[in-house]
Amino acid sequence: MFGFMLSLLALGYFMTQLNLYFTIALLCLWGGAAAILFIALQSYVIKTAQQHAQGAVAIYVAIFNASIGLGALGSAQLLRYLPFNHILQLLALGSILGLYCIRKAEQAHSVANHAISHRTD
Known part of the structure; x- marks a missing residue:
């Protein structure tokens, strides 16, 4: 998530000042971080769902695809009003929020698991 956020911030704030090779490096960092993030989230869903993993993955994929569509639609609308580098900055802020x-969610899950393990003891 940090690599995703860092690459978006760098592209958003320094887009006009970057040379081609640094831009390509940031795009590779962004793409690699995004791929790792998507795989990590799917692994988390599978691990958390346990015996209901098949249904949980189906829901994850549906939400993932809907998010791609909504992101494309929202970005296309934003391009009417904002320059591209501002959209990248907004995406970076969104990744910070994410x-x-x-x-x-990790903290809540940890607290819930701790409470459950103490009840069964």
Whole structure:
């Protein structure tokens, strides 16, 4: 998530000042981080769902595809009003918010598992 956020911030803030090779490197970092993030999230869904993994993965894929469509639609609308580098900056801020939500979900999951393990003891 950090690589995803870092590449978007760098592209958004320094787009006009970057040379071609640095831009390509940032795009590779962005693509690699995105791929790792998607695989990590799917692995988390499978691990969490356990015996219901097949249905959970189907829901994950549906949400993932809907998110791609909504992101494309939203970005296309934003391009009417904002320059491209501002959209990248908004995406970086959105990834910061996503990272915060993931951390909060991990904390809640950890607290719930701790409470359950103490009840069964």
